[in-house]
Amino acid sequence: MIRRRLAILVSGRGSNMDAILRAAENPDYPLVPVVVVSNRAGAPALEKARRHGIEAIHLKGGPTFEDRLVRVLEKRGVEVVALAGFMKLLRGAMLERFADRILNIHPSLLPSFPGLDAQAQAFEHGVRVSGCTVHLVDSGMDTGPILGQRCVDISSCHNEKEVASAILEQEHVLYPDILARFAMNLYRTEGRRTTEVKTGPHGQDFLALHFGVGTDPGQRDVAVSACLLGIPCRYAGDSRAHEGVLRHVEGRRVLPVCPEVLGGMWTPRAPMIVHGPTGPGMWKDGAQAISEDGENRTQALLKGAERAAGLVSRSGVREVILKERSPSCGLHRIHTPQGLKDGHGAFAEILKNMSVTLRTEEDFPSSRTENLD
Numbered sequence: 001m002i003r004r005r006l007a008i009l010v011s012g013r014g015s016n017m018d019a020i021l022r023a024a025e026n027p028d029y030p031l032v033p034v035v036v037v038s039n040r041a042g043a044p045a046l047e048k049a050r051r052h053g054i055e056a057i058h059l060k061g062g063p064t065f066e067d068r069l070v071r072v073l074e075k076r077g078v079e080v081v082a083l084a085g086f087m088k089l090l091r092g093a094m095l096e097r098f099a100d101r102i103l104n105i106h107p108s109l110l111p112s113f114p115g116l117d118a119q120a121q122a123f124e125h126g127v128r129v130s131g132c133t134v135h136l137v138d139s140g141m142d143t144g145p146i147l148g149q150r151c152v153d154i155s156s157c158h159n160e161k162e163v164a165s166a167i168l169e170q171e172h173v174l175y176p177d178i179l180a181r182f183a184m185n186l187y188r189t190e191g192r193r194t195t196e197v198k199t200g201p202h203g204q205d206f207l208a209l210h211f212g213v214g215t216d217p218g219q220r221d222v223a224v225s226a227c228l229l230g231i232p233c234r235y236a237g238d239s240r241a242h243e244g245v246l247r248h249v250e251g252r253r254v255l256p257v258c259p260e261v262l263g264g265m266w267t268p269r270a271p272m273i274v275h276g277p278t279g280p281g282m283w284k285d286g287a288q289a290i291s292e293d294g295e296n297r298t299q300a301l302l303k304g305a306e307r308a309a310g311l312v313s314r315s316g317v318r319e320v321i322l323k324e325r326s327p328s329c330g331l332h333r334i335h336t337p338q339g340l341k342d343g344h345g346a347f348a349e350i351l352k353n354m355s356v357t358l359r360t361e362e363d364f365p366s367s368r369t370e371n372l373d
């Protein structure tokens with residue numbers, strides 16, 4: 001249901017771009033390419049992208065390049081940027097605006113052989129094994145945190161061309177896969193180290209229902225705020241299953257649902273609280289969900305709540321178990337700058353008008369945790 005908007009930056013023929021565009025032809029792929037930008041006029045990748053029906057733009061280099069690029073991407077609502085043979089170091093405006101949202105693929109096992117002609121460097125160095133690396137982009141040359149790698153045996157290659165072609169084959173497998181996992185919020189970064197989160201027994205179902213399109217939930221018995229099932233969608237991105245809820249739903253057909261993820265929010269994210277009116281009808285009366293970093297997330301939240309309610313309604317669920325006090329799922333009480341106040345989260349407010357039984361985590365004995373989410 002969520003497809004993140006992707007821009008691909010190229011300078012040449014764009015074979016990795018092609019691999020991404022082919023993956024994205026599947027409507028369940030969690031990214032939708034919306035624009036391809038090249039810093040080189042006449043890059044063959046531009047024509048290829050147009051043949052795929054994707055807008056393709058040449059942006060001239062120069063001192064204002066990054067500012068112009070940011071404007072192009074912002075205008076198209078881009079959330080993730082993939083470099084695919086883009087021969088220019090990104091700095092300044094792009095790294096600020098899309099911090100930790102720009103990925104690159106490099107044809108070596110980093111940190112070995114960064115920079116230009118990595119395949120030739122590997123061949124001349126005489127290594128037996130090389131490969132490719134997908135990493136986040138920072139201000140250095142191929143220095144950002146590593147998200148994934150594939151090894152390639154190059155011991156039988158006779159020249160750098162053979163090395164390049166053996167590695168390229170693996171790049172085409174690795175890049176679309178890592179991009180998809182990235183779009184689904186599956187990585188957590190701590191310093192240089194990234195790890196892929198474990199999503200628990202309901203995790204695959206959650207990912208299928210929340211990313212991509214055309215997923216039919218089928219008949220379910222009970223819907224549950226996904227974070228109560230241990231799915232790491234909480235604002236902090238950690239996993240805190242609620243034992244009592246898990247016991248209650250055991251053996252039943254469970255619909256895991258997270259309105260914030262369905263509203264396009266990333267995990268982890270800054271927590272949010274509700275400003276403005278509270279009480280019955282507060283969202284219609286102009287309540288605003290503002291995150292700790294000052295972003296107004298009201299529209300995203302309302303959209304996510306509608307999508308979540310759509311899933312509940314299509315799955316025929318009669319019982320919904322909600323996380324307490326969240327601006328999304330909270331029932332009866334929500335966090336405001338003045339502390340806890342009466343009111344429902346945006347999702348709970350819609351559910352109140354549906355014929356479902358609403359319960360919260362507090363109805364199930366278990367160890368509980370206090371948090372803003």
Ligand code: SF4
Binds near residue numbers: 227233259261329330
């Ligand atoms: S409380 Fe609701 S919106 Fe917040 S993380 Fe849990 S499931 Fe998602």
